[in-house]
Amino acid sequence: MLVGIKNASKLIGISIISCCAVLVCTMFLNFYLDVRSIKNEISSELSMIFYHAQVSTVKVVCLVSGGCLLLTSIVMLMFYIKHYIDTHKKELGILKALGYSNLKIAKSFWIFGSSALIGTAIGFGGAFLLMPRFYALQNKDKMLPEITIHFHPAILLYFVILPTLFFAMLSIGYAWIKLHTPVLLLLRDSLQITSKPPRHKGNRNSGLSFIEELKRNTLKSKKTLVFFIIFASFCFSSMTQMSLSMKDLSSEMMGAMMLIIGLTLAFTTLFLAVTTVIKGNTKTIAMMRVFGYSQKECCRAILGGYRPISYIGFLIGTVYQYALLRITVDLVFKDVEGIPAYRFDVPRMFISLLAFIVIYEILMFAYAGKIKKISVKEIMIE
Amino acid sequence: MIKARDIIKSYGNRESRFQVLQGISLEITDGDFVVILGASGSGKSTFLNVLSGLERPDSGKVLYDETDISSLPDDKVTSFRKENVGFIFQQYYLLPNMDVDKNVRMGADLAGNKDYRNIIEAVGLGEKLHKYPGELSGGEQQRVSIARALAKRPRVLFLDEPTGALDERTGRQVLDYICRLKDTYGFTIVMVTHNLNIAEMANTVIRMNSGKIADIYQNKAQKTAYEIGW
Ligand SMILES: Nc1ncnc2c1ncn2[C@@H]1O[C@H](COP(=O)(O)OP(=O)(O)OP(=O)(O)O)[C@@H](O)[C@H]1O
Numbered sequence: 233m234l235v236g237i238k239n240a241s242k243l244i245g246i247s248i249i250s251c252c253a254v255l256v257c258t259m260f261l262n263f264y265l266d267v268r269s270i271k272n273e274i275s276s277e278l279s280m281i282f283y284h285a286q287v288s289t290v291k292v293v294c295l296v297s298g299g300c301l302l303l304t305s306i307v308m309l310m311f312y313i314k315h316y317i318d319t320h321k322k323e324l325g326i327l328k329a330l331g332y333s334n335l336k337i338a339k340s341f342w343i344f345g346s347s348a349l350i351g352t353a354i355g356f357g358g359a360f361l362l363m364p365r366f367y368a369l370q371n372k373d374k375m376l377p378e379i380t381i382h383f384h385p386a387i388l389l390y391f392v393i394l395p396t397l398f399f400a401m402l403s404i405g406y407a408w409i410k411l412h413t414p415v416l417l418l419l420r421d422s423l424q425i426t427s428k429p430p431r432h433k434g435n436r437n438s439g440l441s442f443i444e445e446l447k448r449n450t451l452k453s454k455k456t457l458v459f460f461i462i463f464a465s466f467c468f469s470s471m472t473q474m475s476l477s478m479k480d481l482s483s484e485m486m487g488a489m490m491l492i493i494g495l496t497l498a499f500t501t502l503f504l505a506v507t508t509v510i511k512g513n514t515k516t517i518a519m520m521r522v523f524g525y526s527q528k529e530c531c532r533a534i535l536g537g538y539r540p541i542s543y544i545g546f547l548i549g550t551v552y553q554y555a556l557l558r559i560t561v562d563l564v565f566k567d568v569e570g571i572p573a574y575r576f577d578v579p580r581m582f583i584s585l586l587a588f589i590v591i592y593e594i595l596m597f598a599y600a601g602k603i604k605k606i607s608v609k610e611i612m613i614e
Numbered sequence: 615m616i617k618a619r620d621i622i623k624s625y626g627n628r629e630s631r632f633q634v635l636q637g638i639s640l641e642i643t644d645g646d647f648v649v650i651l652g653a654s655g656s657g658k659s660t661f662l663n664v665l666s667g668l669e670r671p672d673s674g675k676v677l678y679d680e681t682d683i684s685s686l687p688d689d690k691v692t693s694f695r696k697e698n699v700g701f702i703f704q705q706y707y708l709l710p711n712m713d714v715d716k717n718v719r720m721g722a723d724l725a726g727n728k729d730y731r732n733i734i735e736a737v738g739l740g741e742k743l744h745k746y747p748g749e750l751s752g753g754e755q756q757r758v759s760i761a762r763a764l765a766k767r768p769r770v771l772f773l774d775e776p777t778g779a780l781d782e783r784t785g786r787q788v789l790d791y792i793c794r795l796k797d798t799y800g801f802t803i804v805m806v807t808h809n810l811n812i813a814e815m816a817n818t819v820i821r822m823n824s825g826k827i828a829d830i831y832q833n834k835a836q837k838t839a840y841e842i843g844w
């Protein structure tokens with residue numbers, strides 16, 4: 233086997249995210265299916281309004297969290313595969329040189345699909361553990377008749393089995409496409425000949441210092457990581473602010489759940505992104521240390537470029553959560569009298585921003601320590 | 615003045631320890647041109663690494679004037695290297711995702727060197743300014759690595775097999791250029807080579823044998839890069 237379980241275990245990020253997605257979607261969809269079966273038993277008009285409000289919340293939550301998380305896991309998976317191929321270029325090149333076909337190599341990438349299986353299975357199981365409390369909370373005012381929990385096999389099929397198959401196929405297919413690189417290019421350790429032809433614009437950007445250039449280069453060479461950093465701060469900003477609003481709009485449990493999911497997502501993606509950045513630049517950092525660049529300069533060149541980007545993510549998250557809540561509130565409560573339109577909450581934004589800055593700087597400080605540990609001997613390790 | 619005192623360095627774990635450097639002592643005066651010869655595996659690269667502060671010896675001292683760099687903390691050694699040392703590695707170690715210009719600039723920025731492009735011209739890579747290491751031949755990569763170290767204007771230049779991948783003509787050109795820069799800036803050169811002829815260019819020749827200095831002598835007269843055989 234070319235790609236082992238050990239490589240697949242690095243995809244824990246995908247497991248965590250798919251776990252969150254399936255947990256939320258299973259819980260809400262199961263509730264939706266069960267609540268639909270008791271629709272006929274609803275007699276009062278008020279209960280009917282409440283029923284409709286519940287149903288639209290379910291739809292919005294499933295679409296937003298499910299869709300958003302699914303997309304992230306797909307991007308993450310493709311990123312991992314590309315990263316795996318980039319970092320194992322030599323081995324793969326040798327295999328190809330020996331006569332292994334692309335398809336034969338690509339087939340062993342199916343194991344990456346197991347990350348989705350683990351995540352979705354845990355999420356599915358977890359949803360059923362949480363469901364009794366969730367059902368009780370959703371109906372705590374006894375507006376609706378008693379709702380019993382049923383097991384819906386379709387959910388298992390759509391949220392566990394199909395995603396796993398889909399991810400396994402996607403891994404094979406994407407790896408197969410990516411492997412269509414000439415053997416020599418795989419064997420040579422140059423990243424750029426294939427991806428970006430050097431620009432012969434002469435002295436155009438010669439004004440930039442080495443550190444600035446490296447900073448740009450780090451950002452440009454891995455655009456997916458830029459997306460992940462934006463996504464991480466986006467999750468943090470939108471989910472913390474939303475969960476703070478949830479107390480008033482829905483239940484505290486919803487708020488707590490959102491907060492947990494948001495933080496999990498934010499930290500998983502940020503961790504993934506930053507460790508990849510550091511790993512990918514270990515040799516560069518070691519070489520800079522050999523030449524005498526200080527630890528601070530190394531950090532600035534490698535990690536500094538991501539700071540403004542994370543603030544952009546925070547901004548997008550803020551706008552997103554406001555728009556989403558505004559629309560949801562308008563939709564859900566449109567028939568209910570006396571509920572004012574949802575307003576943007578400035579203090580909440582500042583609380584979230586402050587937390588964001590503090591956490592981000594602490595994390596970067598921790599990663600700076602990691603960079604400090606890189607020994608100059610790293611350059612000599614092939 | 616660089617002084618090495620009883621340098622001992624070993625590799626491996628407790629079961630199989632291998633002493634690569636077995637107590638080396640040496641003095642190098644400022645502006646000296648030292649060539650180190652020796653069989654493959656005799657510990658030349660390791661000695662160079664210790665001498666330049668890339669590696670700590672297990673015991674012994676490396677003194678630059680009166681500073682013992684083997685006992686300095688990591689960040690101090692780093693800034694020491696920044697001020698003093700230029701390095702040309704046997705395996706080049708260029709940054710693969712930076713072009714020639716930026717690779718050399720990495721060294722130049724540390725010394726605030728604004729006309730580093732002259733150096734790129736001088737090693738014959740003016741045409742390849744915006745090529746990436748993966749697009750260069752072995753010898754061209756070696757010359758980038760040389761330009762990168764020279765651009766830093768070091769006080770001491772360590773070279774590990776700097777002409778190993780170069781043909782005679784380019785090899786002579788590069789050595790000649792290094793010597794001319796040495797005359798201008800007066801830096802010290804410590805060079806490892808397998809080419810016995812190059813030893814005739816040096817002031818001091820050291821012969822290493824399994825981790826020890828087997829022989830050390832001064833050349834009475836130095837030849838230039840164009841006078842030696844190849
Ligand atoms: N990091 C290391 N770990 C274990 N052993 C090492 C390490 N580096 C070097 N050695 C061993 O130390 C010995 C000397 O290595 P060194 O690279 O100094 O030799 P050298 O004289 O430069 O040889 P060459 O002329 O081939 O470059 C070798 O036997 C090598 O196996």
Ligand SMILES: [Mg+2]
Binds near residue numbers: 774
């Ligand atoms: Mg060597």
